[in-house]
Structures are given as C-alpha cells and as structure tokens.
Amino acid sequence: xxxxxxxxxxxxxxxxxxxxxxxxxxxxxxxxxxxxxxxxxxxxxxxxxxxxxxxxxxxxxxxxxxxxxxxxxxxxxxxxxxxxxxxxxxxxxxxxxxxxxxxxxxx
Amino acid sequence: xxxxxxxxxxxxxxxxxxxxxxxxxxxxxxxxxxxxxxxxxxxxxxxxxxxxxxxxxxxxxxxxxxxxxxxxxxxxxxxxxxxxxxxxxxxxxxxxxxxxxxxxxxxxxxxxxxx
Numbered sequence: 001x002x003x004x005x006x007x008x009x010x011x012x013x014x015x016x017x018x019x020x021x022x023x024x025x026x027x028x029x030x031x032x033x034x035x036x037x038x039x040x041x042x043x044x045x046x047x048x049x050x051x052x053x054x055x056x057x058x059x060x061x062x063x064x065x066x067x068x069x070x071x072x073x074x075x076x077x078x079x080x081x082x083x084x085x086x087x088x089x090x091x092x093x094x095x096x097x098x099x100x101x102x103x104x105x106x107x
Numbered sequence: 108x109x110x111x112x113x114x115x116x117x118x119x120x121x122x123x124x125x126x127x128x129x130x131x132x133x134x135x136x137x138x139x140x141x142x143x144x145x146x147x148x149x150x151x152x153x154x155x156x157x158x159x160x161x162x163x164x165x166x167x168x169x170x171x172x173x174x175x176x177x178x179x180x181x182x183x184x185x186x187x188x189x190x191x192x193x194x195x196x197x198x199x200x201x202x203x204x205x206x207x208x209x210x211x212x213x214x215x216x217x218x219x220x221x222x
Contacts, residue, residue, distance in 0.1 A: 032208070034208060036152075038152075042214075043212040043213065043214050043215055044152065044202075044212050045212070046209070046210050046211075049208050049210065050208065055210075087151065087152055089152070089154075089209065091207065091208055091209065094166040095154055095166070095168050096142075096154035096157070097154065098151055098152045098153070098154070099151075100151055101151045101152075
C-alpha cells in the first residue's frame with residue numbers, strides 16, 4: 001500500500017500569511033494526487049486535481065505542485081474562510097490513501 | 108447541478124447490517140466510476156470501496172473486505188453499499204464520491220454501530 005505522509009498536522013497562521021502543506025508518498029504516484037478542504041460538519045471539497053490543476057471555482061490563492069513522491073499545497077494569502085482541515089489523496093493505485101490531515105487554525 | 112444524496116444510515120447493533128444508497132443527479136452517472144469514503148468521528152478520511160462505471164472492476168479496503176459489497180444501478184442513477192457484520196469501528200459518516208480522481212462528494216450519512 002502507498003503511505004501518504006502529510007505535514008504539518010496542524011498550524012496556526014494569520015490572515016494574509018502564506019501557508020504551505022506537504023504530502024510525501026511512499027512510492028511514486030505520478031500526478032495522481034488531489035487536495036481537499038473540509039470545514040466542520042461539511043463534506044470535503046476538492047481544491048486541486050492532478051497535483052497542480054485548480055478546480056473550477058476555487059480561488060487562485062490556492063495552488064498545488066509536485067509529482068512523483070513530493071507534493072505541496074500553497075495558500076498564497078490566507079483568508080478567514082480558509083481556516084479548515086486539508087487532506088491530500090493519492091488515487092494512483094488501490095487502496096487509495098489519504099494524508100492524515102492538516103488543521104489550519106487562526107493565530 | 109451535480110447532486111449526490113446518501114441515505115440509509117442509522118443506529119445498528121454490532122453484527123447487524125445496513126444498506127446505504129446514493130442517489131445521483133445532474134450528470135451522466137453511467138460514465139463515472141463511483142466510490143465510498145468514510146470518516147470516523149473526529150478522525151481523518153478513509154477510502155472504503157470503488158466501482159467502475161459498468162461494474163466491471165470493484166475494489167475494497169482490507170478493513171471491509173468480505174463484509175461490505177458495493178454495487179450500482181445505472182438505470183436508476185444509484186450507488187449502494189451493503190454493510191454486513193458491522194463493528195463498532197465501522198461507526199463513521201459515509202460519503203458517496205464521484206470519479207476516478209474523486210471530484211464531488213455527497214453530504215454523507217452517519218452510521219453508528221453500538222449496542
């Protein structure tokens with residue numbers, strides 16, 4: 001099984017800060033990776049697909065990069081509505097595996 | 108508008124069974140792979156099962172293999188998850204999710220396994 005190691009598990013940041021979240025895959029997955037945002041009591045919402053493509057309707061302050069085993073989600077200027085938990089997901093091979101999640105909190 | 112509406116969750120005793128349904132609308136259901144993903148209370152996301160568009164390919168997480176069965180009815184735009192021999196650790200919100208690169212999620216249905 002492919003393990004996804006996501007870091008950090010949580011972070012505190014201020015509005016306007018640049019935030020970076022990383023996922024490392026235990027073996028190469030090409031660009032078969034998505035990033036998801038989840039707010040309390042809500043379903044996850046996809047932000048990024050194919051590692052670096054922005055989902056339609058998602059603000060351009062979100063970006064993704066990487067391929068193979070190292071992937072990054074960047075929020076260029078954190079907004080109040082961005083405080084949430086973020087997950088990566090590899091869908092290169094079964095079983096699909098998620099990162100452990102990163103909770104972004106207000107500093 | 109794409110919609111996925113899960114139903115069938117509830118409280119069940121250990122060893123019991125439940126059948127979850129997901130009603131899809133707003134897209135051509137028969138052309139998409141579909142998936143179930145779950146989330147235990149206060150925990151992260153866990154992939155459960157996937158089924159290809161024509162039901163040819165089916166996959167399960169080891170944690171549910173032999174107990175859960177995924178199926179679909181393309182004529183009725185519906186996805187199902189038959190859950191047998193339920194355990195306390197199956198307690199989760201179960202999400203119906205569209206696509207091979209999973210793009211759209213339903214709002215989820217809560218399954219609670221408790222005596």
